[in-house]
Amino acid sequence: MPRSSRTTRRARPAAALVAALATAAALTTGAVTAPSATATGAPHVVQLGDSYSAGNGTGSYEERSCYRSPDNYGSQVAASIGATFTDVACSGGVVADMLEPRELGDASTRTATYTIDPARHPDQKAEWQRRAQTARLCGVPAQPDFSYTYTFVAGVGVGSLYTGTVSCQLVTRPQVDAVTPDTDYVFLTIGGNDIGFSTIVVNCLTLRDPSSCRQSLEAASVKAPEMVDRTKEALRAVVARSGGHAQVYLLSYPFLIDTESYAIPEVAPVYDAGAALNDLQRLGDDLQARGIAELNAEDATTQYHFVDTVKAAWGGRVHGLDPHLVADSSRAWLVPVGTPGRDVAEFVHPTQPGWDATAGALRVAVTG
Structure with a gap:
């Protein structure tokens, strides 16, 4: 049930x-x-x-x-x-x-590319993750007790362009x-x-x-x-x-x-x-x-x-x-x-x- x-x-x-x-x-x-x-x-x-x-x-x-x-x-x-x-x-x-x-359903993946100046952000991965969460890359939860867990999967930087992928898991808070x-x-x-x-x-x-x-x-x-x-x-x-x-x-x-x-x-x-x-x-x-x-x-x-x-x-x-x-x-x-x-x-x-x-x-x- x-x-x-x-x-x-x-x-x-x-x-x-x-x-x-x-x-x-x-x-x-x-x-x-x-x-x-x-x-x-x-x-x-x-x-x-x-x-x-x-x-x-x-x-x-x-x-x-x-x-x-x-x-x-x-x-x-x-x-x-x-x-x-x-x-x-x-x-x-x-x-x-x-x-x-509780985890709801299976995790999905999302990929995005952001312009991240390596001079200002030597750790491009960390900055990419911050931006992904700020941009709600995984989506907007449909209910107040829902949230997404972001798990970094892979990423690659080419100059100031950094492309990363996260696993998005929908989670509910304890009832x-x-x-x-x-x-x-x-x-x-x-x-x-x-x-x-x-x-x-x-x-x-x-x-x-x-x-x-x-x-x-x-x-x-x-x-x-x-x-x-x-x-x-x-x-x-x-x-x-x-x-x-x-x-x-x-x-x-x-x-x-x-x-x-x-x-x-x-x-x-x-x-x-x-x-x-x-x-x-x-x-x-x-x-x-x-x-x-x-x-x-x-x-x-x-x-x-x-x-x-x-x-x-x-x-x-x-x-x-x-x-x-x-x-x-x-x-x-x-x-x-x-x-x-x-x-x-x-x-x-x-x-x-x-x-x-x-x-x-x-x-x-x-x-x-």
């Missing part, structure tokens, strides 16, 4: 999987009352996490590195409570990205950097990419290979407890950055498929991938709910919340994908794999009705 950042100080109207799917496709809770505006202004919301928070699937994006959308659930809820909103959620996000910088003592609410989904949801989608829903599907799901189950431990560590850091002030809402993911049981391969079934996938999603919810309860118990607080009503807001499995080879996903609120006109990073992510349903579940959790 790419990565990006949007920061806006106005509310905007209007829920972990990413795409290892390209190759595969080619092959086949406690509620609190929203605070009113104070002398310092409206309450402030910060959105962290992965693609189920950023906006993949909405079809409207501010950029396509993180796929942040003005129509994601956080933007909607912020608007409904009169809050300002900062979005640093990013497609492909994992727990580590909350605390560490937690967006949290300040002014932050009242933090919304996020996280964990799906840490346990390999993209691989699960590829093996269980696209390739439908029983052996690799079973391996992916079993590996995810083993990774899940550690993922929750890392999430707890990150959420502690989030609350610390807020000065102990922010209310944190961790949201569950919707069910991915519309049935409790579906066996693969369909021609000669040997493995119930549907039952195993649903069991994994329930395990994830149970572990995350337990983690949130443990965080609250540590400090005798109630500021951590697990929004486990997302699946109910989606009608249970009603709006999941039909996993069969001949599928009817007409009721799905997820983008089916291979949908024409959609980016790979949008596959198996909520369409706008899904984002709206997730927003509804969170709105109830926040406002009571």
Whole structure:
């Protein structure tokens, strides 16, 4: 479940999987009352996490590195409570990205020639590098938390002309950097990419290979407890950055498929991938709910919340994908794999009705 950042100080109207799917496709809770505006202004919301928070699937994006959308659930809820909103959620996000910088995509190279007098600048390379950065040779980052890392690749000077090449790597700041003592609410989904949801989608829903599907799901189950431990560590850091002030809402993911049981391969079934996938999603919810309860118990607080009503807001499995080879996903609120006109990073992510349903579940959790 790419990565990006949007920061806006106005509310905007209007829920972990990413795409290892390209190759595969080619092959086949406690509620609190929203605070009113104070002398310092409206309450402030910060959105962290992965693609189920950023906006993949909405079809409207501010950029396509993180796929942040003005129509994601956080933007909607912020608007409904009169809050300002900062979005640093990013497609492909994992727990580590909350605390560490992340590289977005592959590095690209840029070449330029500048007139650099060797008499005035004996170190032409250093002067070339300075000018390249001043001129923003790598480009202008699309989001406030984006920047480019410049790495010198090669250069040659001929008299006063110096031609150099740099490698440009787009980077996001740690998501937690967006949290300040002014932050009242933090919304996020996280964990799906840490346990390999993209691989699960590829093996269980696209390739439908029983052996690799079973391996992916079993590996995810083993990774899940550690993922929750890392999430707890990150959420502690989030609350610390807020000065102990922010209310944190961790949201569950919707069910991915519309049935409790579906066996693969369909021609000669040997493995119930549907039952195993649903069991994994329930395990994830149970572990995350337990983690949130443990965080609250540590400090005798109630500021951590697990929004486990997302699946109910989606009608249970009603709006999941039909996993069969001949599928009817007409009721799905997820983008089916291979949908024409959609980016790979949008596959198996909520369409706008899904984002709206997730927003509804969170709105109830926040406002009571």
